[in-house]
Amino acid sequence: MIVYTTEHGKYFSVAESLERDAHSPRGLYINLTNRCDNDCVFCLRQTKQMAESSSLWLKREPTVEEVECELRAAPWDLIKEVVFCGFGEPTLRLSELVELLNWIKREHPTVPTRLNTNGLGELAHGRVIAPDFEGILDVASISLNASTAEKYYALTRSSYGIGAFEAMLTFAEHMKGHVPTVVLTIVDKVSAPDEIERCRQLCDARGLTLRVRPFEK
Numbered sequence: 001m002i003v004y005t006t007e008h009g010k011y012f013s014v015a016e017s018l019e020r021d022a023h024s025p026r027g028l029y030i031n032l033t034n035r036c037d038n039d040c041v042f043c044l045r046q047t048k049q050m051a052e053s054s055s056l057w058l059k060r061e062p063t064v065e066e067v068e069c070e071l072r073a074a075p076w077d078l079i080k081e082v083v084f085c086g087f088g089e090p091t092l093r094l095s096e097l098v099e100l101l102n103w104i105k106r107e108h109p110t111v112p113t114r115l116n117t118n119g120l121g122e123l124a125h126g127r128v129i130a131p132d133f134e135g136i137l138d139v140a141s142i143s144l145n146a147s148t149a150e151k152y153y154a155l156t157r158s159s160y161g162i163g164a165f166e167a168m169l170t171f172a173e174h175m176k177g178h179v180p181t182v183v184l185t186i187v188d189k190v191s192a193p194d195e196i197e198r199c200r201q202l203c204d205a206r207g208l209t210l211r212v213r214p215f216e217k
């Protein structure tokens, strides 16, 4: 699925979502790629054994036109937020991501937009990409995962190695200058309380906001 909704950890196409409930507001999720430059030990692609059998696994990456076609059919009066998320890392398709965010803000300017990202887009593209999101992205949710570079690397097994942690934090700082809300996230069941506290102290020291989010089964 390219465009989908979620409910209690399950994924539904827009048509299925409307069959289940034709009236309640809901988030709309956009899935651009399976690719990721991390290999997290807790990634849904591994732990849910969904991978290629999942409805979220893309046989090929959609074009901007294909995504826009699906978006045009969405029930926009029920959409409370559009989230770029999915199985892989959206910023690996940066130009398509930015083009689609522009489309959403042009066609539906009152609907908030969010990017769920591993925060490694500036490493992937070799430049500062935060200004690309100016005026088109409302919330950047960046996976912090851990309080130190060593713990981060042990969890994410990033293809960039130990330096990925600092690059992710720097990206978050860059995004603060261009996106209204920037949050760093950790997962409650993955992190012990003392590790969550260390993450909070790290974020405080760097002027960043931490959100502890529930583990998705």
Ligand code: SF4
Pocket (backbone or CB within 6 Å): 036, 037, 038, 039, 040, 042, 043, 044, 045, 087, 088, 089, 118, 143, 156
């Ligand atoms: S960053 Fe996200 S998509 Fe990539 S491996 Fe980690 S959990 Fe999976």
